[in-house]
Amino acid sequence: xxxxxxxxxxxxxxxxxxxxxxxxxxxxxxxxxxxxxxxxxxxxxxxxxxxxxxxxxxxxxxxxxxxxxxxxxxxxxxxxxxxxxxxxxxxxxxxxxxxxxxxxxxxxxxxxxxxxxxxxxxxxxxxxxxxxx
Numbered sequence: 313x314x315x316x317x318x319x320x321x322x323x324x325x326x327x328x329x330x331x332x333x334x335x336x337x338x339x340x341x342x343x344x345x346x347x348x349x350x351x352x353x354x355x356x357x358x359x360x361x362x363x364x365x366x367x368x369x370x371x372x373x374x375x376x377x378x379x380x381x382x383x384x385x386x387x388x389x390x391x392x393x394x395x396x397x398x399x400x401x402x403x404x405x406x407x408x409x410x411x412x413x414x415x416x417x418x419x420x421x422x423x424x425x426x427x428x429x430x431x432x433x434x435x436x437x438x439x440x441x442x443x444x445x
Contacts, residue, residue, distance in 0.1 A: 328420030336416055340434050346383030347412050347438045350375040354408040355440035361396045404442055411437035
């Protein structure tokens with residue numbers, strides 16, 4: 313009986329770690345999708361980084377909106393940090409890059425105690441070349 317109870321505790325720890333690992337992987341894929349969409353949009357329309365860049369850049373015609381709406385509903389975009397790097401002045405052939413940093417909070421009770429960190433910061437980036445003005 314003692315062996316079974318110890319085995320169940322170890323199994324619960326492993327399963328809770330796998331739950332967090334699966335969630336982190338899903339969020340990472342959603343962030344990659346968002347950053348790729350934003351970089352691709354900037355390569356076509358580099359003037360519109362955010363909605364504040366002008367009347368032609370109102371939602372959905374800006375890179376920030378594209379990043380936030382391509383990644384899915386599981387990402388809390390209010391806590392994500394989106395950085396857009398574009399040369400000024402810019403032209404065809406210049407690079408643009410977008411990076412997103414996201415604080416991923418672990419939900420299992422055991423893993424943050426073992427790892428000593430909560431949240432874990434996930435970061436993704438994408439670059440494109442400007443093809444239109």
